[in-house]
Amino acid sequence: GQNIDQPTEMTATEGAIVQINCTYQTSGFNGLFWYQQHAGEAPTFLSYNVLDGLEEKGRFSSFLSRSKGYSYLLLKELQMKDSASYLCAVLDSNYQLIWGAGTKLIIKP
């Protein structure tokens, strides 16, 4: 079966750095997406990785290791508005998005 694992919830302090991990086992791999979703709102695209390595985009970076079936999203200089759920999603061999359950990130002052 297809499986994506992320921690259910994480807590971090404003101004700090947090790393949200995602491991996956899917039938084929055509890339991994990270989305941010505030409660009651639509998911918004953060990043896409298809090759191994780190992709940096401002305060957010995403890393991929295909051999390990592993990715992480790194958020720096945390702000209160970063409190949201972060969804990891993998594009499988049929180009269908397989979603993780999301990690709820709580930012404390």
Added chain:
Amino acid sequence: AAGVIQSPRHLIKEKRETATLKCYPIPRHDTVYWYQQGPGQDPQFLISFYEKMQSDKGSIPDRFSAQQFSDYHSELNMSSLELGDSALYFCASSLGVGGPYEQYFGPGTRLTVT
């Protein structure tokens, strides 16, 4: 920039009624996806359309049907509604299918079945 439009934003129906949700993709996007998201759950893929043809099918109940029209907008028709159908329904659009195309999500329709 234009975004995905969904209507209505909120809908309240009674059990056994029908509901129609509409989605207007970003201009020039040819692929539409429908998702159902329950409280605290990840989005569950229902169905997708590319160039007005069904391109993929997920966990869409037989009571639901959908189509994409010539202007690329899509409608999700839900019949014999059940309490468990209460959820946020997202529509997303992308340019192209069968590739790593970023999906742009609409604001969602919150359906409450009483």
